Amino acid sequence: MKLKGITDVFFDLDHTLWDFDKNSALTFEKIFKINNVNINVNDFLTHYIYINLKYWKLYREDKIEKKALRFCRLNDTFKAVGFHVDDDLIYKLSEDYIIYLTSYNHLIENTSEILDYLSSNYKLHIITNGFDEVQQGKLEKSKIDKYFKTVTNSELAGAKKPNPIIFEYALNKAGAKIESSIMIGDSYEADITGALNFGMEAIFFDINTVTLNTNIKRVTNLLDLKDYL
Structure with missing residues (x-):
């Protein structure tokens, strides 16, 4: 839906x-x-x-x-x-x-396709716990940096997912509202629980099909995000 x-x-x-x-x-x-x-x-x-x-x-x-x-x-x-x-x-x-x-900058299957699809209707952003000196290079060298309006990493925010501080920092940086934002990530603890506890919508990218919780929004392929967005 x-x-x-x-x-x-x-x-x-x-x-x-x-x-x-x-x-x-x-x-x-x-x-x-x-x-x-x-x-x-x-x-x-x-x-x-x-x-x-x-x-x-x-x-x-x-x-x-x-x-x-x-x-x-x-x-x-x-x-x-x-x-x-x-x-x-x-x-x-x-x-x-x-x-x-x-x-090396291999992307997860269908990354470029889903970013192309979403970027025409939404503002896209990154929230990562990765290191400041590395993450921007990954985005640029894999040629997907063009899709993202803002990039928030844990070193800049002073907190790591699932801490609500990093989500608040990212929303403020993006000028986004919590009720009109959504988090997508592969870590159930950091991305999904973190976002939901913050009060933000979330979709679990269950790439390894590990979850047994059927109460959350979940995809196993990035293209399946089209079912929600």
């Missing part, structure tokens, strides 16, 4: 529009080669994906700082694989990862 009265659509970036998993994997291949780290990338990623999610949760909850997130997610993964890397190299890899991450 089409939603009425929506003027402003807020998107998450990583895992929603920008294909973080694919781009991250390619980045690790590159920086391991640069730094002569002879490890099986697939073995590394098998552990890294879950360890990274764990540390991002701690970061969202303000339990660790950015520097710790960047170091610990790599350190823990190398330990899990049983591959010894000294601290200096881990710090070097963590810096190289940020430098080269936007060398």
Whole structure:
């Protein structure tokens, strides 16, 4: 059913529009080669994906700082694989990862098509917990920055999703009203619960089909947003 009265659509970036998993994997291949780290990338990623999610949760909850997130997610993964890397190299890899991450800019399937479709009728925006120095580069190099009127990241807002402060910051920056805005994202906790608790409409991009809650608006393909917007 089409939603009425929506003027402003807020998107998450990583895992929603920008294909973080694919781009991250390619980045690790590159920086391991640069730094002569002879490890099986697939073995590394098998552990890294879950360890990274764990540390991002701690970061969202303000339990660790950015520097710790960047170091610990790599350190823990190398330990899990049983591959010894000294601290200096881990710090070097963590810096190289940020430098080269936007060398690859694969998008989630149908991203450009849905942005083309929505941009003719709505003002589009980004709300992301990602780092300030990286997120704008992702938007520009993947050539989707042209669609968005505003970009809010957690470092600028001083708070991370699901904290209501970042949603309020984003709406104020966009000049949007809460009753005519909607949030779309892949994180049930950060994007959907955060927006709904703030009093904002939300659509869960359930890309991994993990949710059992049938009371929320949900899509598994970005083009399915046309059912609502």
